[in-house]
Amino acid sequence: MKKYILSIDQGTTSSRAFIYDDRFQIVGMAQHAFPQHFPKADWVEHDLTEIWQSVEKSVRGALKSVSRPEFDVSQIAAIGITNQRETFGVWDPKTGQAAHRAIVWQCRRSADLCEKLRKNKKAVAVARAAGLVLDPYFSGTKLKWLLDSDKTIRSRAARGELIFGTMDTYLIWKLSAGISHVTDTTNASRTMFMDLKKLKWSPDALKLFGVAPSMLPEIKASNGDFGVTKGIGFLPDGIPIRGVLGDQQAALLGQACLTSGETKVTYGTGAFLVMNTGTSIKRSRKGLSTVAWTLGNKTTYALEGSVFIAGAAVQWLRDELGLVEKSSDIESLAEKVVDSDGVFFIPALSGLGSPYWAPHAKGLIGGLTRRSSRAHIARACLEGIAASIADVAEGLGEDAGLKIKRISVDGGASANNVLMQAQADLLRAEVNRPTDVETTVRGAAFAAALGIGWIKTPAALAGVAKLDRVFKPEWSIRQSKEFMATWRRRIKGLLAGAF
Numbered sequence: 178m179k180k181y182i183l184s185i186d187q188g189t190t191s192s193r194a195f196i197y198d199d200r201f202q203i204v205g206m207a208q209h210a211f212p213q214h215f216p217k218a219d220w221v222e223h224d225l226t227e228i229w230q231s232v233e234k235s236v237r238g239a240l241k242s243v244s245r246p247e248f249d250v251s252q253i254a255a256i257g258i259t260n261q262r263e264t265f266g267v268w269d270p271k272t273g274q275a276a277h278r279a280i281v282w283q284c285r286r287s288a289d290l291c292e293k294l295r296k297n298k299k300a301v302a303v304a305r306a307a308g309l310v311l312d313p314y315f316s317g318t319k320l321k322w323l324l325d326s327d328k329t330i331r332s333r334a335a336r337g338e339l340i341f342g343t344m345d346t347y348l349i350w351k352l353s354a355g356i357s358h359v360t361d362t363t364n365a366s367r368t369m370f371m372d373l374k375k376l377k378w379s380p381d382a383l384k385l386f387g388v389a390p391s392m393l394p395e396i397k398a399s400n401g402d403f404g405v406t407k408g409i410g411f412l413p414d415g416i417p418i419r420g421v422l423g424d425q426q427a428a429l430l431g432q433a434c435l436t437s438g439e440t441k442v443t444y445g446t447g448a449f450l451v452m453n454t455g456t457s458i459k460r461s462r463k464g465l466s467t468v469a470w471t472l473g474n475k476t477t478y479a480l481e482g483s484v485f486i487a488g489a490a491v492q493w494l495r496d497e498l499g500l501v502e503k504s505s506d507i508e509s510l511a512e513k514v515v516d517s518d519g520v521f522f523i524p525a526l527s528g529l530g531s532p533y534w535a536p537h538a539k540g541l542i543g544g545l546t547r548r549s550s551r552a553h554i555a556r557a558c559l560e561g562i563a564a565s566i567a568d569v570a571e572g573l574g575e576d577a578g579l580k581i582k583r584i585s586v587d588g589g590a591s592a593n594n595v596l597m598q599a600q601a602d603l604l605r606a607e608v609n610r611p612t613d614v615e616t617t618v619r620g621a622a623f624a625a626a627l628g629i630g631w632i633k634t635p636a637a638l639a640g641v642a643k644l645d646r647v648f649k650p651e652w653s654i655r656q657s658k659e660f661m662a663t664w665r666r667r668i669k670g671l672l673a674g675a676f
């Protein structure tokens with residue numbers, strides 16, 4: 178019997194593979210990191226071959242890790258994929274050779290181009306139709322930068338010799354031996370090329386960015402038929418790929434946030450708040466309108482706020498300042514003090530995302546005195562991450578006409594109790610942490626299960642995630658408001674060049 182799902186999570190710093198049984202229990206997993214490339218300040222790139230190698234190693238490791246004696250790779254019923262969304266590659270469909278390294282969502286190389294486009298009415302209209310803002314975060318301006326900066330790439334693309342894809346598209350292309358050049362609506366909605374209402378590539382967007390339509394993949398539902406495995410060696414031929422979601426949308430589904438108003442925050446390299454808004458598109462002044470998922474013929478939309486640096490701030494304290502040996506040590510270090518004693522940390526190490534959209538902003542640690550210690554900086558870092566999310570949440574709540582009373586959290590940093598308590602205090606809301614925080618990869622498995630008919634409707638997913646702990650606000654309303662007011666004054670000063 179086919180009773181297992183392989184779920185692949187292709188992330189910003191590593192790729193992971195999980196094996197789920199038919200009760201959505203993890204029975205095997207493996208993870209492999211891959212190199213980050215920084216050719217210039219604020220430029221971030223990945224190598225497509227290194228990404229594929231990390232995926233292959235992860236899948237092989239996950240299959241090997243399954244301890245159930247009855248398990249066999251032939252029992253895998255389907256594959257689900259979730260991925261870092263805005264990162265994209267351009268490659269030759271005949272040879273598979275990349276025309277350029279993949280350009281990562283964190284990369285700010287098109288910041289100056291975005292500044293110019295914000296003064297262009299057609300560009301503003303294209304961004305609005307896509308539900309996005311003109312920011313280097315998204316694929317569109319960086320693909321234009323690539324085409325404009327390399328005449329060979331542009332001419333090859335115009336001749337149909339190169340194709341474009343976010344990481345889901347690239348992995349499907351590799352898994353299917355180059356047969357399937359496809360994506361789903363969630364990933365397509367992050368390129369700035371897709372009309373959010375029509376769920377189709379926008380001719381106006383392609384003209385604006387100078388992109389040949391032949392470069393783009395076919396858009397499918399998130400539980401659609403994306404093809405089958407072929408000729409890859411480490412998996413048998415013929416396994417259907419039936420679930421594809423961008424990582425934040427996958428986490429929303431994995432948390433079973435199925436009704437309008439339900440909200441989740443994922444803490445990874447960055448932190449991302451996503452609010453289900455049902456079947457209607459809610460336009461956001463400070464965040465983004467996006468596709469939550471398309472299941473069958475029904476599309477659910479969401480509002481999203483993006484904080485570019487979250488867990489990466491802790492990694493920076495670890496790797497560059499040597500504050501801790503392991504990222505997990507930040508919690509015990511922060512617990513050595515009762516507060517940050519006036520120290521603050523604005524984690525704008527890759528610019529500021531929602532609600533400011535300031536790609537040139539730089540990170541800032543301030544409020545230091547001779548009494549300031551490593552512990553104060555550690556706590557200020559965690560409070561800065563929590564304040565960034567609280568800032569986003571307030572703006573999106575206003576856009577949606579909803580007050581967030583409860584959020585579901587996941588991702589590696591959600592295991593940090595100090596961070597989660599700070600989040601509850603600054604949001605003035607309950608923070609619900611599940612026992613299994615791997616909700617992103619679980620969401621991809623859910624989509625695949627819906628795709629092959631294991632689950633008939635999304636409603637069947639409710640109750641799968643079990644709660645580990647609920648964090649409730651401990652600060653007074655006054656404390657929370659004063660902290661956030663001071664936080665926003667500091668952000669305003671940062672943006673005005675006061676620091």
